[in-house]
Amino acid sequence: MSVPDEQTRIAAEWLTDLASALQSANAEAFAATFLPDGWFRDVLTFTWDNHTLEGRDKIVSYVSKNISPAEISQVKLSDDSYFRPTYVPSSPGPDQGVETGFTFETSIAHGKGYARLVRNEHGEWKALLTSMMLVDIKGHEELPGRENFEDIAANRSWGEMEAERKGLIESDPYVIIIGSGQTGVQVAARFKQMNIPTLVLERNKRVGDNWRHRYDSLALHTVREHHQLLYQPHPSTWPIFTPRDKVASMLESYAVNQDLVVWTSSAIVGRPVYNSETRTWDVAIDHAGAQVRLHPAHIVLATGTSGDPYIPKLEDKGRFTGTSIHATQYKAPQPFSGQDVVVVGAGNTAIDICQDLATCGAKSVTMVQRSSTCVISRDSTVRNLSATWPQGVPVEVGDFKIASFPLGYLRKMAIQHQDKAWAQEKELHDKLKKGGVKVHLGSEGQGPHLLVFERGGGYWLDKGAADLIASGEIKVKQGFEPKAFTETGILLTDGSVLPATL
Secondary structure (H helix, E strand, O other), X not given: OOOOOHHHHHXXXXXXXXXXXXXXXXXXXXHOOEEEXXXXXXXXXXXXXXXXXXXXXXXXXXXHHHHHXXXXXXXXXXXXXXXXXEEEXXXXXXXXXXXXXXXXXXXXXXXXXXXXXXEOOOOOEEEEEEEEEEEEEOOOOOOOOOOOHHHHOOOXXXXXXXXXXXXXXXXXXXXXXXXXXXXXXXXXXXXXXXXXXXXXXXXXXXXOHHHHOOOOOOEOOOOHHHHOEXXXXXXXXXXXXXXXXXXXXXXXXXXXXXXXXXXXXXXXXXXEEEEOOOOEEEEEEEEOOEEEEEOOOEEEEOOOOOOXXXXXXXXXXXXXXXXXXXXXXXXXXXXXXXXXXEEEOOOHHHHHHHHHHHOOOOOEEEEEEOOOEEEEEHHHHHHHXXXXXXXXXXXXXXXXXXXXXXXXXXXXXXXXXXXXXXXXXXXXXXXXXXXXXXXXXXOOOOHHHHHHHHOOOOEEEEOOHHHHHXXXXXXXXXXXXXXXXXXXEEEEOOOOEEEOOO
């Protein structure tokens, strides 16, 4: 029998204490496996909700109410090579920590956990953070693969069988998903693997049109490993930063390859009504002009994180002789060649449009930055994301690990180490300040990752615009709001007028 390495021994001894506490339903013993200020993230394990607790007192209070009903057992180190115990840099503290995955069961489900262990002042290994998540309901597990068509076909073609399957789903779906973006199609693919009849509704003519309708130069700012789709990783030739049209085609081909049932040019009409006796929804649908009524048990909204475009109401819009559009209406720079352009806003979309116009012949481009913006370089983004989603590792591994870290903990660490982030971006920020941009790393230094969740904006990932700002090719008007239109431009709250035809 091989002797376990040191990190495995450390993880196994800690997990033995955790398992004993769970088996005996002892909340105090469970909390004792943590540092006094440790973090516990529970995703559906102890209750049918998500909870994050910081500190032993809060952990004891929460777990004591729910540990017995959860009936957690079979707590073991994970045998998945991606989740075996491993040494990692410890934070806080100068020593190494140990990260480990583990598995467990409840009376109704299978679960996975992840923990980061560090030494306390007595040299004992305790959890800085532990996360536990349910992954499968017993009796409703995700199927491990696809059926072999040759084994199930009985003198019938695959096309005949698939048409029959889709027809049954279209007439009586158990779930309707509204939206065929990256979330909608992946949820549908997961449900298919669980034999849950699912119909996806998409208001556009084609899957992926929500991307095709955006501006031509758009490309993702995140690396390819970060946004691979469930069951269908990118080929090795995939670009590091995915262009808009490839995102659209990726989603459309995914719906085909995963055999999803999608109605395009379709939308819900009115408001669905729930029948508590039948436990189904009454849903009216406009399906390419035809009126259809369906009765699913569940409706999933996958319509994106943003609502309708916000368009401020400025005085004297009728006086303006130029063109006024929202960023969602911008497609390409060529129609505005030789023109004076003002872009109000200083986030990712705004700077993309400014850079697009400045490099493609606009006479002048001015960005109005009303407050301050969190800006980091795309190189920093690549480094940060590649650490969590490295090449050659399934995307779900990185997804699970990053989901195991409570946002509160990540926020605290980002603020604590913001000096390093400021130093890393000094060259970039010097260029931006030279051009008049006011920069920050979040209201408290939490960085762009947390701003994604806290605000859904207020940041940009720079891919060369800083050089254009430093050189004056993109001008910046900082600290003032648009107040009104003039005949030939826009009036700001400081009384200045920016000339513009767009």
